[in-house]
Structures are given as C-alpha cells and as structure tokens.
Amino acid sequence: MLKNILPFAFLFIGITSSAQEFTRQDTLRGSITPERMWWDLQHYDLDVEVFPSEKNIKGTNTITYTVLENKSVMQIDLQLPMKLDKAVQSRKELKITSDGNAHYIHLQKNQKKGKDYEVTLYFSGKPVEAKNAPWDGGFSWTEDENGNPFIATSNQGIGASIWWPNKDHPYDEPDTGVDLAIIVPSNLVAVGNGRLKKTKENDSTKTWHWKVVNPINNYGVNINIGDYVNFSEEYKGEKGTLDMDYWVLSYNLEKAKEQFKQAPKMMKAFEHWFGPYPFYEDSFKLVETPYLGMEHQSSVTYGNNYENGYLGRDLSGSGWGLKFDFIIIHEAGHEWFANNITNKDVADMWVHEGFTNYSESLYVDYYFGKKAASEYVIGLRKSIKNDRPIIGTYNVQKEGSSDMYNKGGNILHTLRQLIENDERWRTILRGLNKDFYHQTVTSKQVETYISEKTGIDLSEFWEQYLRTTKIPKVEYKINGSELSFRYTNIVNGFDMPVIAIINGKEKWIYPTNRWHKKQFTEPIESAAIKKDFYVESEKMN
Numbered sequence: 001m002l003k004n005i006l007p008f009a010f011l012f013i014g015i016t017s018s019a020q021e022f023t024r025q026d027t028l029r030g031s032i033t034p035e036r037m038w039w040d041l042q043h044y045d046l047d048v049e050v051f052p053s054e055k056n057i058k059g060t061n062t063i064t065y066t067v068l069e070n071k072s073v074m075q076i077d078l079q080l081p082m083k084l085d086k087a088v089q090s091r092k093e094l095k096i097t098s099d100g101n102a103h104y105i106h107l108q109k110n111q112k113k114g115k116d117y118e119v120t121l122y123f124s125g126k127p128v129e130a131k132n133a134p135w136d137g138g139f140s141w142t143e144d145e146n147g148n149p150f151i152a153t154s155n156q157g158i159g160a161s162i163w164w165p166n167k168d169h170p171y172d173e174p175d176t177g178v179d180l181a182i183i184v185p186s187n188l189v190a191v192g193n194g195r196l197k198k199t200k201e202n203d204s205t206k207t208w209h210w211k212v213v214n215p216i217n218n219y220g221v222n223i224n225i226g227d228y229v230n231f232s233e234e235y236k237g238e239k240g241t242l243d244m245d246y247w248v249l250s251y252n253l254e255k256a257k258e259q260f261k262q263a264p265k266m267m268k269a270f271e272h273w274f275g276p277y278p279f280y281e282d283s284f285k286l287v288e289t290p291y292l293g294m295e296h297q298s299s300v301t302y303g304n305n306y307e308n309g310y311l312g313r314d315l316s317g318s319g320w321g322l323k324f325d326f327i328i329i330h331e332a333g334h335e336w337f338a339n340n341i342t343n344k345d346v347a348d349m350w351v352h353e354g355f356t357n358y359s360e361s362l363y364v365d366y367y368f369g370k371k372a373a374s375e376y377v378i379g380l381r382k383s384i385k386n387d388r389p390i391i392g393t394y395n396v397q398k399e400g401s402s403d404m405y406n407k408g409g410n411i412l413h414t415l416r417q418l419i420e421n422d423e424r425w426r427t428i429l430r431g432l433n434k435d436f437y438h439q440t441v442t443s444k445q446v447e448t449y450i451s452e453k454t455g456i457d458l459s460e461f462w463e464q465y466l467r468t469t470k471i472p473k474v475e476y477k478i479n480g481s482e483l484s485f486r487y488t489n490i491v492n493g494f495d496m497p498v499i500a501i502i503n504g505k506e507k508w509i510y511p512t513n514r515w516h517k518k519q520f521t522e523p524i525e526s527a528a529i530k531k532d533f534y535v536e537s538e539k540m541n
Helices: 005-012 023-028 251-258 262-274 327-334 350-368 370-383 406-419 420-436 443-454 457-469
Strands: 039-051 056-067 073-077 083-090 095-099 102-106 118-126 137-144 149-154 177-185 190-192 195-201 205-212 224-226 228-236 240-249 282-286 300-301 339-345 439-443 473-479 482-488 498-502 505-510 516-519 527-529 536-539
Touching: 023 102, 073 327, 073 457, 083 095, 083 482, 095 190, 177 190, 177 262, 224 282, 228 251, 228 282, 240 251, 240 370, 262 282, 262 327, 262 350, 262 420, 262 443, 282 327, 300 327, 327 350, 350 443, 370 406, 406 420, 406 457, 420 443, 439 443, 443 457, 473 527, 482 498, 505 516, 527 536
Parallel strands: 039 177, 240 282, 282 300, 339 439, 473 536
Antiparallel strands: 039 056, 056 118, 073 102, 083 118, 095 102, 137 149, 149 224, 177 205, 190 224, 195 205, 228 240, 473 482, 482 516, 498 505, 498 527
C-alpha cells in the first residue's frame, strides 16, 4: 500500500550527515530506494515448506505489483544465510545481482505504467534461529512437553526478510493481502494469518492454506506449527459478527478456555476506545507460541503462561497490572496501532508502541475506572530511562529509545489531561483509526492530526517529548497566598499548562520559561503538581 512516498524519496536522495554512522546495508534496508519506489505492492502468494528435523525451509513467493514508473530493476530483500535461488517472470528466469541482503531482479518484460505484473521468487535455506524471541527475531525451533515440534516465527525488528523474500520496508503493504500456504509434517498443525481456506493431505505432509484479504505489514506475517487444537466463539461487535479463534497446544486447552475469556473483554474495551476492530474480514486469533508474544496481524501470538500480568508480574507496581493478561491486552491493542495504523519508517515506531502501551491504561479505565487507569500508567514511569529521543533516525531502519513504550503512554495520558474532555479524547482516538484506516503514516501526520482535532498548537509539546530527552520541570515558590512558578529544562516556546493542587484543590497554572505569579484568596499551606502530567516539580526556597 503506497501512501505519500514523495517526501521519503527526497530524504533518500540526500541522507543527512547524522546518518553517516550507519552502513550501506542500513540505508538499503531503511530507505525507499529507487528500486523500490517504482512499484506498488498488491499481493503476496507465499508458499513455505518447513522441515522441523533439519531446521530448514524452502518455498516460493509470487509478488503481484502495479507499475508506477517504467523501470526494470526491482529490489527484493532476503537476509543471509537464506538464499534467493531464482526469480521468474512470464516463465523466464531473470538475472539477479546482490548487494548484501538487497537483491536486484532485472526484469526483461516491458513494465508498462499502470499495469499489474507478477514475479515469482524461489528461496531456501536454514533461517536465523531466534535466541531470545521475540526480541532478536527469527525462527523458534522448540519442542512441547510431549516432544512434538513447536515452531514459530517472530521478526519485528530484524525484518520479515530474515526468512522470506519481500519488499522489506513498512511504507508499502500489499493492498489485497497475502495467501499463505504452509506445508508441514502431517502430524502437525500450521497456523498463519487470516482465515483457514483449506487443507490438503500430501504423501507425508499436509498443506494449510491461510488467506488475508486486508493490507498487512510484512513483519505481521507469521508461521506457527505445533500439536494445536482449536476452539472459537463469535463476538457481536461494532461491524457485526467477528469470528474469534484460539489455537493452543492440546494439553493447554482447558487453561486457555479460561484465560482467553479476556479476549472478548479486550475487544469490547478497545472497540469502545478505538473504533471497530480493523480486520473483521480476516477474523481475530490468539495462537500459542514458545515465546512471549507478538502482534502478528489477525494472528496474535501468545506465550504468557496463562496467567495475569507480564509473566505474573505487574510492570506498573500499582496492583492493576495483575487484573489482566498483559500479552492478550497489549499485543491485541496493536491490531489498531501497528497493524491498522502502521509507521512508514521504524524511526516513528512510537506510533505503534506508545499508543499500545496507553491502550493498557484504557483497558483498565474501561473495567476499573479512571483513577485505576491513572495509577497504572503513572506507575510505569519508573522504567523510563530518557536515554535518547523516542523518535529514531530516518531511512536507516533505526528506531528510537525503548522509552517509546512507557514514556509514549505517559505522553498520551498527559495529553488527555490537556484536552479535559474524555469523550473528545475518545473521538480523536477513534478518528485516528478511521481516517488512517489500513494506512502507513508518519509521526508528523499523527501529531498534526491530534493538534488539529484538539484545536491546540502542540508543536512544542511534540518537540519536547518525542525529539528530546528533557522532562519539563515546574519550579515554584510560596509566599503567603502567592504562588510563583516557571518551567526549566524545556525547548524554546514550551508552555504547557498544568494543574496545581493548592490546599487540596485543583487549579490550572500556565508556566513558561519566565517566573509568573498567581494570587490565591487564602494562605497556601500545600502545593503540588498533579501527577497525571508527565513533568517534574520542585519547591524552591
């Protein structure tokens, strides 16, 4: 899915000096190169055979694309040690030249602007094995308690090209989705994205054909193989009946039936806050995996040991984090922010993680109230490092600080206070998912959208919190019934109002980088800045 790529094209032509620390491979992976720019991805038809005992795979990927400009060299990404064996178009094998993980397909057929074409890629090899999935990425080759193969892919950071050839940049998604055929030994079950269309018995193997009809980000395409059993339910949602399926290891069936009761509760809360689930046509699934979990579109993977919290822990320390299964809530929240709205460059990945971190608080809000939600998100601040900005470096596949999670959530919680109208805030969150439905976006687009919908110029707000590590500090002095206050540690022009709690009562104050005074009707016995604002404060003598 190609949206608004021209600014990124110019950025590729003149990469700034700040990116010089990166390699050519970083640039080839992270930029919209000329060999990517001229074609618009329409569909993947991906067939993969998995050999558990050898830890090998082989397959084909037929790419359907629309020609935007009359070019003849196409960049395809596939990372070593995987091999791109050949490329075929119109029954003719094509020349392939490679530059590291970037492979250039030299097309012979005249590529006519506006026309659709197909090219089939053949690949094979022993893909990188994940050592600490899902953080490092690759294939997880494990066994379940009964000694059966238990296999899964996860590759958000390292990229889908770690195991299959594709256009491995988030700006362009296949407009009409993916057909995914997974061939496995006949005693195993293979689960992919979307809906199961058919199965086919072979001599000693079985093919499981899954189909996604909506646009999907590359890293969301996944394979899960094991001794699975399935149960399902129907959810009556905002767009009608949503099929919700659950694929778990056979001996975990009863535990899953109990723990996964949280899935429709999640759906109810998030449809309230964010609008309709974005992939009714493709259904919703939770799939058990040997790693913690990942937001694979319409195939959310789960490995949280069937317990609440994050592996049984409350990350917020507030107590509220043990009221829900972190992986079900967080990873499913990504269906709206990451899968429906996808960053155009991973430098803007806070759009995925900040909003989804905040979705945890909104889930708590929906079921336990606004005070509980506030305590939860504020409790996450203890993990914020402010080591580097949330927004990373563009065009080189470089995300920002991991603060994009907890700091991102607290930024949005602060913004909610500024709006001072929860129904309006909810309308903005739903509007994001409606107006950017199935699109790839930049942080700037999201920032501008929220500024316009709130009617507040948030330019300095975004600059302060997304592009610096500075946390605004409110310094204040008390002199009888007079309060003096100012901001320090801020970018030029930052003037966010905050609520001061004076003698137990909430009062708005309007700090800038200069001292201001506010007179109250009675002596000030106590003063503090409300904790819902992500600022520091200090009483001065």
